[in-house]
Amino acid sequence: MKRIGRGIGLSFYGTGYGNGFPDVSRAKVRLLKDGNVGIYVGGTEVGQGARTIFYQIGSETLKLSSDNISFITEDTSLMPDSGTAAASRQTYNTGNAIKIACENFMDRLREVAKRELKLNSTQGLKVNNGKIYLEFFPRKVISFKELAQKQKGNVIEAEGEFVAQTVEMDSETGQGAPYWPYTFNACGVELEVDVLTGKVEILKTRFAQDVGRAINPHLIEGQMDGGFAMALGYVLFEDLNINEGRIKNQKFSKYLIPTAMDMIDLENVIVEDPESTAPFGAKGVGEPVMIPIAPAILNAIYDAVGVRITELPATPEKLIEAIEDSKEGRVVKHG
Amino acid sequence: MRMSLDIVGKNMIRVDALSKVTGKAIYPADVYMDNMLYGKTLRSKVPHAYITVNTKEAENIDGVIKIFTCKDVPTNEHGVVFKDHEVFCSKKVRRIGDPIAFVVATDIKTCDLALEKIKVNYEEIEGVFDPISAMKEDAPKVHEGNNIMYHYKLRKGDTEKGFESSYVIAENTYKTHMVDHAFLQPESGVSYIDEEGRVTVVVATQYPHYDREEIARALNISEDEIRIINASIGGAFGGREDISLQIHLALAAKEIKRPIKVVYSREESFISHSKRHPLIMKYKTGADKNGKLLAMEADIIGDTGAYASWATNVLRKAGVHATGPYYIPNVKVDSIAVYTNNPFAGAMRGFGATQPPIAYEQQMDILAEELGIDPITIRMKNMFKKGSETATGQILTESVPLEECLNKVLEDMDLNLDRKGAY
The missing domain is CATH 3.30.365.10 (Aldehyde oxidase/xanthine dehydrogenase, molybdopterin binding domain)
Structure with missing residues (x-):
């Protein structure tokens, strides 16, 4: 017999290192000899999409096609330290550093262009599409390429640094401002529990994630799908089976992670409410997308069969035992 | 009021997509170099014990170049907040999977043979698991x-x-x-001395500058003498924040001055990282x-x-x-x-x-x-x-x-x- 249940999970998540620890990202922008722009930044692409987000932030700020930008993010001898690819901090922290570095770089370009164009001031100089020009007299124009070629060994470059703001908490009361910004989300799940086998099947989800502002909606949806899958494994089947410090399930034939067969098409909703301290309003979502899923599933299981699973994972064995116990009126909670 | 933007908010295709779906992206395990050696780590089989280690017999095996233990590491410690990990356990192991020695040999089979011949005497002590x-x-x-x-x-x-x-x-x-974390790409890396004499480690890491800092500290050399090259990364989720093989590789390249490669098996990945x-x-x-x-x-x-x-x-x-x-x-x-x-x-x-x-x-x-x-x-x-x-x-x-x-x-x-x- 199968029973259907629905459940909700809400969460909040503070991004960044937090608690007053210096959280610093740095970036360097340089005009290359061929007129393209190199951006040097120590932010790591771990699969989350950081490199693409960096291109979009750099391209938007410089008003330059991403085809004319090269990011160097792999070699410590070439790039400044931008902190770790963790704490959902690369879009917000390193994104801010890139934006600041690009703005400083455009100021440098205007100064050099002023000299090359024999102007008295940088006022009214626009940087757009690889050119610097005087807006009200566009014949006064120089391209990035011409500018680069005229420098003869002088490198046009600028740096940018972003330091996030948090306040260390009091050691006795925990009062302080440990993180900024926070992100929020809500996930609703409808599922089916087979009361004979204990198997749980997800039927429908509706998952809404606050992102501040979406730099790349597809990449956010990718994070939401991945976060859901990871949480699904966490709550229903992943188990290292550790006994006296020994991991028994130490390979994928025994440690079960979700496959495409366990996933359904999620109804993902991106909620935008731009954050003023963020690059174009964008907050980090890498971690928060995993967080409300497990409780939504547990609440839906309760709705379906009337048992509270208080100890993870909610394996079929544990569910059947809990259902049997609840029939006999012994315990409703199960740990 | 929202600014009107050109590319922010658009679904730009991932810049790393093509190389990854066509198999052209280079992960550390894809790197092969001339004259390259292989490394493997000997790990604790028990959760809590005092240890003594004897590598003599293993060192005499044909093809074994060197076996590193705690005595080879200038500053034998690391850790993201507290330096409570040892690069190689000196007196005590605290978990199954603690690193004890690192074998460098001409091929993987010889590494495996040497691991078997290293004698670790475990004097087990009561553990605590809850x-x-x-x-x-x-x-x-x-x-x-x-x-x-x-x-x-x-x-x-x-x-x-x-x-x-x-x-x-x-x-x-x-x-x-x-x-x-069950990231799909197990830990791997290659180390060598680059053309400017720097100890270079190709690795998949969440934070290359942190790895550089820990290597500098453990090997007692300056950060300028170290170069981390972050290759493609097959998932991380926090599991690539602590040091895994970076110091082992850097130490071996610095001493042997030949390229060295390490690839963890899935089982080793499970027992070694957080x-x-x-x-x-x-x-x-x-x-x-x-x-x-x-x-x-x-x-x-x-x-x-x-x-x-x-x-x-x-x-x-x-x-x-x-x-x-x-x-x-x-x-x-x-x-x-x-x-x-x-x-x-x-x-x-x-x-x-x-x-x-x-x-x-x-x-x-x-x-x-x-x-x-x-x-x-x-x-x-x-x-x-x-x-x-x-x-x-x-x-x-x-x-x-x-x-x-x-x-x-x-x-x-x-x-x-x-x-x-x-x-």
Whole structure:
């Protein structure tokens, strides 16, 4: 017999290192000899999409096609330290550093262009599409390429640094401002529990994630799908089976992670409410997308069969035992 | 007002997509160099023991170039917050999988043979595997000093008074388990001396500058003499924050001056890197007749296993997020991290904020049911909005669209569940 249940999970998540620890990202922008722009930044692409987000932030700020930008993010001898690819901090922290570095770089370009164009001031100089020009007299124009070629060994470059703001908490009361910004989300799940086998099947989800502002909606949806899958494994089947410090399930034939067969098409909703301290309003979502899923599933299981699973994972064995116990009126909670 | 933007907000195709789907992306295991040697790590087979190591017989095997142990490392320690890991265990192992020696040989088979011939004498000592037992005075000590290695306290208002005024109180204990990041690409790396004489490590890491710092410290050389090249990375999720093979590789390249390659098997990956902290979360939550939350107490105990890694930050984050996204006037949280002889726990997606919702969101549903109101109403009544104050006294001044998130879910899912008399 199968029973259907629905459940909700809400969460909040503070991004960044937090608690007053210096959280610093740095970036360097340089005009290359061929007129393209190199951006040097120590932010790591771990699969989350950081490199693409960096291109979009750099391209938007410089008003330059991403085809004319090269990011160097792999070699410590070439790039400044931008902190770790963790704490959902690369879009917000390193994104801010890139934006600041690009703005400083455009100021440098205007100064050099002023000299090359024999102007008295940088006022009214626009940087757009690889050119610097005087807006009200566009014949006064120089391209990035011409500018680069005229420098003869002088490198046009600028740096940018972003330091996030948090306040260390009091050691006795925990009062302080440990993180900024926070992100929020809500996930609703409808599922089916087979009361004979204990198997749980997800039927429908509706998952809404606050992102501040979406730099790349597809990449956010990718994070939401991945976060859901990871949480699904966490709550229903992943188990290292550790006994006296020994991991028994130490390979994928025994440690079960979700496959495409366990996933359904999620109804993902991106909620935008731009954050003023963020690059174009964008907050980090890498971690928060995993967080409300497990409780939504547990609440839906309760709705379906009337048992509270208080100890993870909610394996079929544990569910059947809990259902049997609840029939006999012994315990409703199960740990 | 929103700015009009050209590329922000657009679905630009991932810049790394083509190379990854065509198999052209270079992961560290794809790197082969002329004159390259291979390395393998000898790891502890027991969770708690004093050790002595004899590598003599293994060193005499044909094709073995060198076997590194603790005596070869100038500063034999590392760790993201506390330097409580040894590069190679010197006197004691604290978990299964602790590194003891690193064999460099001409091929992998010879490495395996040498690992078998290294004699480790384990003088086993009693281990401790559950954090509650580990907190007792007379429990076996994993490191020098107490096993309780961190205690975060959060105090707001007066919870006793809050519970006195409460109409319903829910008290439950929730337990989460230790899990693995299960990233698809196991740890691998190649080290060599580059054309400028720098110790170079090609690796897949979340933070190359941190790796450089730890290598500099362990090898007692300057950061300028080290170069980390971050290759393509097959997932991380926090599991690539601690040092794994970086120092072993750097040490070997510096001494042998030939390229060295290491690729972990899936099993070695599982036993060597960090895990998600299992938490025991004892919750007491009180609300008035209308479902308004009045008080919450949470006692959280986290098992960090044999090493600290990020335990302080993770248990702190668990404590800060223990209320959930709800305004509660009276809050008391104690969040503790404890050493055991289990695999060590560290960073993993959510970093201590993933476990508490297992507790606080079930508490919300339990309170709602006892009050005869539905799960949405109780959440709407208490949720953070613009201007709300968190339990740490922080004001959420902007970008707090939680109610909008919930409404978006409700647009296409009926969750106003009436459970009166259902069970």
